[in-house]
Amino acid sequence: MTDQNVVKLTGIVRKKSTKKVGKRDTLLLEVLLGQEGTGWDGAPQLSVIPLQALGRKAEELDRQITEGAKVAVVAHLEGREWQERHFLNATIDRVDEQEAPAQDHADSQEEIP
Numbered sequence: 001m002t003d004q005n006v007v008k009l010t011g012i013v014r015k016k017s018t019k020k021v022g023k024r025d026t027l028l029l030e031v032l033l034g035q036e037g038t039g040w041d042g043a044p045q046l047s048v049i050p051l052q053a054l055g056r057k058a059e060e061l062d063r064q065i066t067e068g069a070k071v072a073v074v075a076h077l078e079g080r081e082w083q084e085r086h087f088l089n090a091t092i093d094r095v096d097e098q099e100a101p102a103q104d105h106a107d108s109q110e111e112i113p
Helices: 055-064
Strands: 006-021 026-038 044-054 070-082 085-099
Touching: 006 044, 006 055, 006 085, 026 055, 026 070, 044 055, 055 085
Parallel strands: 044 085
Antiparallel strands: 006 026, 006 070, 026 044, 070 085
């Protein structure tokens, strides 16, 4: 992996899914990472970035990543061409940080002082 194609993304895992692909039924993990920001008009906007992992890395990351968690992901970008169309993939290399999803205070056993 070269440094010029490495990106670090932070956000909230909106959706995570797995499926088998190819002739060898390789596991594919697909993650939708949501990032809050502002649009061109200054209004709040949610950007969703699709990420993926294949094979053993997908199995490992599937156990590590949970929906609703805030994560920092290191990924690398790959481009490819197919029938004169261009595609960009962001493949997960590792998850550096993960925070537990926010808990509802009504479910907490602690009393608020």
